Amino acid sequence: MNSEGNILRALIFDCDGVIAETERDGHRVAFNRAFKEAGLDIEWSVEEYRELVKIAGGKERMRAYFNEHRYLLPPEVLNDEFINGLHKRKTEIFTEMNARGELPIRPGIKRIIQEAHDRGVILAVCSTSNEKSVRSLLRAVLGSERLDWFDGIFAGDIVKAKKPAPDIYNLVKDRFGLQGSExxxxEDSRNGLLAAKSAGMHCMVTVxxxxxxxxxxxxxxxVSSLGDPDQPMEIIKGHPNMSDRPIRYITLDVLEKML
Structure with missing residues (x-):
């Protein structure tokens, strides 16, 4: 509890880019493997995917790409059934990658989840990714026990409008009877930041x-990451409530002081 009496009741994570560096080394790779299996002459490069990742949602990402590059597919193939099938296979590939431990967890994630669990803080994940992909990643990097600590995993098409719309974060408030200020x-992206802020929530960005x-x-x-005692973070944009102390890594006490 900070000096004004505000209490942190819920700690909510985006998944991709926050829990692990999944976009570049996970989802992009899985998309490319799915394209190859489908006989498509497409390989999204690291730099090309930089623009594509700004489109929230994997199915939406593919649809936008194929609509812009119509010469790659005959018109009769480009439909929801094709997109959904390709995305399903991509999700299977991503899940297989997680099972092999190909995507390491980012600094500070395990530590702060443990701290939140020990203090009875609500834990949730809000992601535009497919729920199966989210669960497979969390299980791979956190283990089944810590996965069970989460009170809710809100992912995929669970809401009508994806980030930067606030719908998925508003759903968390409704589900647990929370105020945004609690x-x-x-998050790791501007879309996610805007979604959280539009829901009236506090938001830290780990780039x-x-x-x-x-x-x-x-x-x-x-910040560069949540940091750990042996992996201190870099502060990119500070908070006025934290200007009186050096911070090497983020704890729940640090978050509560910013409420």
């Missing part, structure tokens, strides 16, 4: 490979 979100350089002026704080 929630702290960890990822693709989000470096985005505008995070609305964030409560911007």
């Amino acid at each position: 929630c702290f979100v960890v 990822s490979f693709y989000s470096i350089g985005e505008d995070f002026s609305e964030a409560d704080m911007v």
